[in-house]
Amino acid sequence: MWLTQIRMISAGAIMLVLSGLRKQKPFAIWHQRHSALQVIAYGLFGLIPVQFFYFLAVQAGNASIATILQYLCPFVIVLYNVVRLRQLPQRSEVIGIIVAFMGTFLLVTNGHFGAIAVSPLVLFWGLLSAVGAATIALIPRDIMPEFGPLNTTGWGLLVAGLAMNTYHSAWLRPRHMPWQALLLIGAIILVGTVFALVLFNMSFQYIKPTTASLLDAFEPLSATVFSILLLRVPLTRYDLFGGALIILAVALLTVDVSHYLRRLWH
Template sequence: MQKKRLLGIGLAMFGACLWGVSGPASELLFAQGVDVAWLISSKMLIAGVLTMLLALVKAPQAVMAPWRNRRDAGQMVIFILFGMITMQFIYFKAVAVGNAPTATILQYLAPVVILVLSAFMARTLPRRQDVLIIALAMFGTLMVVTKGHLTQLAIGPRALFWGLLAALAAAMYTMLPAGLLRRHSPLVVTAWAQLLGGLVMTAYRPVWQNPPHLDRTGIAAYAFVVLFGTLIAYLVYLASLQYISATAASLLDAFEPLGATVVSVLMFHLHLGGPELLGGALIIATVCLMAVAGPKAPKVKPAVATAKIKKSRRRPA
């Protein structure tokens, strides 16, 4: 039993690191002139086809289940448009206008955003411990975006805007498919979201028009984002849930911003000062505190209850 738990922990850590590393890899692609919309449409389409093929092999009878009633079909469409596509585009836009560590750390505020949104929807005030968590997260964010100089921004206004918007998008990405994930296979839900999301994005930004010209490093980075940072990361995460709980796996998500930061420092020689490291640590600590200590938002209707599903990063389809 202990060996299986350790295996689950290792898988969850590995998956989170893959999601995190896809941020710096995409940053390298943007430096070579790759358009954000092209990256999203191409990678979602490729990952969607591969994930759907896997779903057809593993659960062929469940593939069409989400489309058999209007409620699930409508929720699927909403999730694809305002969850999968929106989260993917906004996160990578945040990386493009800023840098991968900052975008990933700010996106990691999503559980705090869910806490606030859930309290608002339930029309109740957060509990005292919830307020403390929110305050710690906000202070950590302040350290990241000001580098300790509290009277001025240390990152561009656009980077801050897209980074905070990424946290909101990630929260919606988590909340929107809650009912679907209770009634249907997460693999099937994600396969449809990636495939149809890729088709929608391709209609907006056709992958065959003006494709980027990448060198060998760029090709390797693109392959990593599509295969390891999207497909394999999600499959590894699903495998980890066979041995550990979703709560335990969510704690190990902290390796996502850690992976993004370490790779950015090594690859791009990014310098992070003490205040930024402190701020990132505080944000990660608040999310861990939410999972371990149990402060939760007031109960809300099942349709908006929190559910865990991974982006194919950054937590990338």
């Protein structure tokens, strides 16, 4: 919890300072009741689940499995569109859901019926983080174009971190923290939060959003590779194959594969 708070408060403050230096009026988002309520909801119901619940899933399992489960978020969005907007899924979405189910089954059972290779706690926090990942894509859709990604994301992170501070004080640093841990925390804040979000949002100036989302969908693959290379996490072939199926399913939802197949055919 402390790490999540420090990550969100620090990253949010850095983004708002960058917004001020670029003269993007960081406080303008609070001048309208609608945008203020949306950024509060964005922080409480989106960023807290996607940040804190994801870390709980990592703690209960490992980074690769937690990340793969979090990237079930497109299917949460599909379900929202069906229930809330009455929009039936497209053919690519149906195929993606089936492929994701197969991948999740292999990931959870390790290929054995009746056996659960991942603890229920990992599934619980991982799926809640997937809901959070879907929420952060749905809630700020209206205010992001008007106020910009730095202001929207910065205030959302700050609201989320300060809200968690009412339950657990972020200013009480854990005792006996070595300098190596401080360096790792700095890397999480700067590289894993600020740089990642800023670069991702800047990419829309050069590539289409669908392309950016497709590239972002490879995060589970990178998490798996680095877990094997750096953390020596033992993964079975079922974990790898199940993760690959989920990544494929995300790609099916992001890009209309049938459209490109028809173009190649003709």
